[in-house]
């Protein structure tokens with residue numbers, strides 16, 4: 237009985253066993269089922285990973301990674317960058333933290349100093365040598381010269397904008413701070429905020445106090461926890477603006493790791509005498525025509541004191557919109573604040589600077605800035621210029637909707 241039907245095993249003259257057509261189909265079916273199971277299992281493993289685990293495996297798969305902040309690194313961006321770098325380092329990946337622009341504000345510089353952070357300032361994309369790039373607290377590289385040439389591996393952010401990473405994107409626009417997302421990653425990865433500063437680790441045999449945190453045990457250093465807490469605080473105006481349950485959950489998780497003394501030094505940094513003097517000048521010399529105010533603080537040596545003076549003046553109870561101007565190096569800097577729905581500060585400063593050569597302005601509804609070269613404002617060349625006093629009148633006219 238050599239051939240007893242289609243279903244039977246076929247044995248040829250040489251005695252080799254072949255497969256009938258039906259058996260081939262069964263075998264093919266089995267292979268397909270096994271493949272589907274393998275793919276399904278891999279997909280299940282991937283999908284059942286937490287965002288923190290996925291982020292860690294992406295950054296951990298690279299030899300080195302560059303963590304990039306935006307051009308005005310604030311406490312949220314710095315804390316997020318340090319956290320992202322920590323997760324990569326834990327996986328054996330070399331890291332560098334970079335930013336274009338400047339760290340100017342007193343409170344931003346305080347974070348750098350208090351947490352003893354090392355960031356590298358760059359101007360062009362080709363200064364980034366690492367094969368992997370992670371963006372934190374922003375999602376496109378427009379602040380960086382030739383930023384478009386960078387291959388962005390991962391994006392972790394809470395701003396709108398639609399930028400994505402090639403291998404990982406976690407943008408949650410509803411959250412108050414990017415630091416809340418990175419905090420969740422540490423929680424996902426089983427890291428425990430180090431409360432060593434509250435309860436010093438027990439003394440070892442030699443009687444030395446072991447304050448050094450032990451990475452093997454999964455501790456999260458207090459400086460990182462404290463930075464993340466301050467990042468959340470400062471991005472949400474001390475938890476009064478844009479906070480979600482997830483931000484509070486992040487703070488709850490970090491609570492044990494807060495270093496009170498460091499947090500206080502960051503939240504209440506020493507300010508330079510000039511910043512206080514410029515604020516004082518802005519308040520003393522204010523020109524109030526309710527509900528608007530303009531204040532000219534004259535020449536300053538740190539232009540960053542001008543927006544800080546605007547923040548201060550905006551707090552006056554009868555004022556809904558304020559513009560502070562001052563000059564440095566022949567350039568007038570304008571800083572505007574508005575809580576008045578009739579005054580879109582960014583558009584106002586943009587319109588106002590349009591007919592002056594080399595001037596520019598812009599921003600959001602509630603906050604804007606601008607720059608005007610004094611020479612060009614006063615009208616070098618064929619144009620008829622505007623005096624500083626006339627500029628002040630123009631600012632009021634613009635806030636009144638007359639420009």
Ligand SMILES: [Mn+2]
Nearest residue numbers: 312373414471
């Ligand atoms: Mn932020």
